[in-house]
Amino acid sequence: MAKKLKEVEVVLVGLGWTGGILAKELTEAGMQVLALERGAMRTPETDFSVPQIRDELRYSARHDLMQNTNRDTLTVRNNPQQEALPMRQLGSFLPGNGVGGAGSHWNGHTWRWDDIDLKVRSFYEERYGKKYIPEDMTIQDWGISYAELEPYYDRFEYTAGISGKAGNLKGRKVTGGNPFEGARARDYPLPPLEPSLAGEMFQQTAQSLGYSPFPRPTANASRAYTNPDGSKFGACQYCGFCERFGCESNAKGSPNITVIPIAMRSPNFELRTHSWVTKVLLDSTGKRATGVAYTNIETGEEFEQPANIVILCAYQLNNVHLMLLSGIGKPYDAVSGKGVVGKNYCYQTGASAVLFFEDKIFNPFMATGGIGLLIDDFHANRDFDRGPFGFLGGSTIGAGLYHGRPISFRPTPPGTPRWGKGWKEATAKWYLHAMTIGSSGSVMANRVNTLDLDPTYRNPFGQPLMRMTFDYKANEHKISNMTADVINKIGKAMNPTLMTPAVARTTPWSVVPYQSTHNTGGAIMGTTPASSAINKYLQSWDVHNVFVMGASAFPHNSAYNPTGPVGALAYWAVDAIKGPYRKNPGPLVSA
Amino acid sequence: MEDQVSDRRRFLKSAIAGSAAAAVGIPNKSEAQAPGAGTAPAKPPPAAGYAYLNPEEQAFVEALVDHMIPADSNSPKGTDVGINIYIDRACAGSWGKGDRLYQSGPWKLGAPSQGYQLPLTPAELYRAGIAATNRYSVKTYGKSFDRITPEQREQLLTGLADGKIALENGPPAAVFFGVVYQTVMEGMFADPIYGGNRDKAGWRMVGFPGVIATHQRNIVTYKNKRYPVEPLGIADVS
Numbered sequence: 001m002a003k004k005l006k007e008v009e010v011v012l013v014g015l016g017w018t019g020g021i022l023a024k025e026l027t028e029a030g031m032q033v034l035a036l037e038r039g040a041m042r043t044p045e046t047d048f049s050v051p052q053i054r055d056e057l058r059y060s061a062r063h064d065l066m067q068n069t070n071r072d073t074l075t076v077r078n079n080p081q082q083e084a085l086p087m088r089q090l091g092s093f094l095p096g097n098g099v100g101g102a103g104s105h106w107n108g109h110t111w112r113w114d115d116i117d118l119k120v121r122s123f124y125e126e127r128y129g130k131k132y133i134p135e136d137m138t139i140q141d142w143g144i145s146y147a148e149l150e151p152y153y154d155r156f157e158y159t160a161g162i163s164g165k166a167g168n169l170k171g172r173k174v175t176g177g178n179p180f181e182g183a184r185a186r187d188y189p190l191p192p193l194e195p196s197l198a199g200e201m202f203q204q205t206a207q208s209l210g211y212s213p214f215p216r217p218t219a220n221a222s223r224a225y226t227n228p229d230g231s232k233f234g235a236c237q238y239c240g241f242c243e244r245f246g247c248e249s250n251a252k253g254s255p256n257i258t259v260i261p262i263a264m265r266s267p268n269f270e271l272r273t274h275s276w277v278t279k280v281l282l283d284s285t286g287k288r289a290t291g292v293a294y295t296n297i298e299t300g301e302e303f304e305q306p307a308n309i310v311i312l313c314a315y316q317l318n319n320v321h322l323m324l325l326s327g328i329g330k331p332y333d334a335v336s337g338k339g340v341v342g343k344n345y346c347y348q349t350g351a352s353a354v355l356f357f358e359d360k361i362f363n364p365f366m367a368t369g370g371i372g373l374l375i376d377d378f379h380a381n382r383d384f385d386r387g388p389f390g391f392l393g394g395s396t397i398g399a400g401l402y403h404g405r406p407i408s409f410r411p412t413p414p415g416t417p418r419w420g421k422g423w424k425e426a427t428a429k430w431y432l433h434a435m436t437i438g439s440s441g442s443v444m445a446n447r448v449n450t451l452d453l454d455p456t457y458r459n460p461f462g463q464p465l466m467r468m469t470f471d472y473k474a475n476e477h478k479i480s481n482m483t484a485d486v487i488n489k490i491g492k493a494m495n496p497t498l499m500t501p502a503v504a505r506t507t508p509w510s511v512v513p514y515q516s517t518h519n520t521g522g523a524i525m526g527t528t529p530a531s532s533a534i535n536k537y538l539q540s541w542d543v544h545n546v547f548v549m550g551a552s553a554f555p556h557n558s559a560y561n562p563t564g565p566v567g568a569l570a571y572w573a574v575d576a577i578k579g580p581y582r583k584n585p586g587p588l589v590s591a
Numbered sequence: 592m593e594d595q596v597s598d599r600r601r602f603l604k605s606a607i608a609g610s611a612a613a614a615v616g617i618p619n620k621s622e623a624q625a626p627g628a629g630t631a632p633a634k635p636p637p638a639a640g641y642a643y644l645n646p647e648e649q650a651f652v653e654a655l656v657d658h659m660i661p662a663d664s665n666s667p668k669g670t671d672v673g674i675n676i677y678i679d680r681a682c683a684g685s686w687g688k689g690d691r692l693y694q695s696g697p698w699k700l701g702a703p704s705q706g707y708q709l710p711l712t713p714a715e716l717y718r719a720g721i722a723a724t725n726r727y728s729v730k731t732y733g734k735s736f737d738r739i740t741p742e743q744r745e746q747l748l749t750g751l752a753d754g755k756i757a758l759e760n761g762p763p764a765a766v767f768f769g770v771v772y773q774t775v776m777e778g779m780f781a782d783p784i785y786g787g788n789r790d791k792a793g794w795r796m797v798g799f800p801g802v803i804a805t806h807q808r809n810i811v812t813y814k815n816k817r818y819p820v821e822p823l824g825i826a827d828v829s
Contacts, residue, residue: 056780238809410776512707
């Protein structure tokens, strides 16, 4: 029998970037906030210190900071005809675990998604006509505009200490920045990172081909920085242990060094770690949440935590899972197209080439997670005519090695033996002399790419695992084709000694190799309850005192990384929660 | 082949006299601090005992790592780098026991895109894979894997890697080889505290500097230049 606890004003499920932002903002507004985090406490002093944090085996190969699939996973399949089987170990994506969540171990890439994404259906219908959008492509406008989000993007960029260069200041184009970005009120808080040799070489060639390369905007502080909240950052040391690792220099914009410690100092805030929320509890009408049920996974004790407002701040997949387990919103049915929860699950795609230069030394270990130069000519560029290619969306393409950790980074040319003397010779010869050109491509929503509850497999609480049905469709294959061609064109123009060319993806999505932790959708925002799970303030249409943060709100996936809008939407939503919602609890948008 | 066997006997003898520190693969200080040992002749391997692998498995793994990582000017051979010890410790430890593996049934083969689906932990997979590979080796070549010729080993490993060999009553060959390949590379390149990459041989081979990495200025100073540095592991700076 669960022990019933004293009611709190707000309960946050998960304490990463979004939970941290909400904890800080709501407690500063005088609200009483409890965060339930199923992982452990994590601070840079204790958990990210040298030399232990520089352990590729522990953190990268064994995923020490990530969700443990022994405890929680999901089932996967490529299409509705297939039987879903459990993802028995991590591979394709790496959800975070513990205080700070994926915000502790991300690379830092931070983008402003513009109206070409936020108004995706309108943009393509206006440009190419309604028939251009395939019938099974369930994309929809987000119900929010870039203009509305601009101040909130700014807020997140200044909180997280983004290094970058503006390309569009109040409508004025700035040389050296991204000419295709939306107009910004001011520049990034920090100048760009020092470019690597790989980035410089890519930049020169891309420029000579008529593209517009610019430094990647990223939460790696190019110099020491104090953010507007007074959080202090050290300068990035280009240590090459960024993604999958915590930062020992406090140079990576993470909730662990910004919003969370501020919230922790507030008397209005309480954090309970190792607290696994199994369900959001609803009243008899099903229209109001009364709190959450959780288990202390160190003692096994079960609790009922009453709360006035419940805010889901877990990873995208876990937010959707909790909605499905709690019966918040109607589950999506891919056959009828009715229902909303689990709809429009999206991922990302890509292609990459490896270039070998006998006479260049890249020192791949002198790197940071966000280092690199890239081009946006094939994504946010509205003048890029998709018509001849027949797709929607696009790719960002860039270069800049972000680590040289040798368990995973050992580039060798095509035809190299897999072991033995020949393998050793090629590995020793090329390690310092290779660079990659990579890409990140959008994934448009499809009718059958969904999340629902698995009929067979269960978690340790006896609850059904979530089931993911996903594969790349024709649109993604076309993007991948175009991207590989551009990469190979740039690569050849760089005149390498040898090159492993980019190959367009044709095989099914696989759960095995790491691809990207940019899972999106499933609890999407939108303009009507029939087409979305939450409104533009990330508030459940059905249960008004439940809000759902994070990339689960994205109706489709851009070529850009998701954390920019994840942070901006959290700041946007919290203004609504501490303002109008607190004064007058109820739906913030009438259905 | 005879060399392999006598090597192994010598190894087993020294293992019995092994010290506790060497047994967990921690390099002693003089070894860790030896400058520029990249191309120096291999030292005799420090004594080490096995925690998980049985004698048949030890012979298999030693032959395997010396075949995949032969001695040459780039590095000593696999057993001298401690890759066999790395694999033994990995199997004996939490990873080998499946601490991060979802282990509930039912178990089905599934499609390759659905990933690993066997009911075996990594250590159990190693055990089952070695036994099945040795059965195949005896049936095909008349001897166990550790006693066949280098050419036969090459043929057998290629067959496993490409999934061309069916291991009777064993795991799918490519799945077994997948974990073998992964752990051999980890034993070559993981921090030496885990028992492999002895004297940072793997890091020296490629030029990876290890755990000390403050490159804010180096990224400018050493742009397109070799960064000459003695690699350091976790134990060197603890």
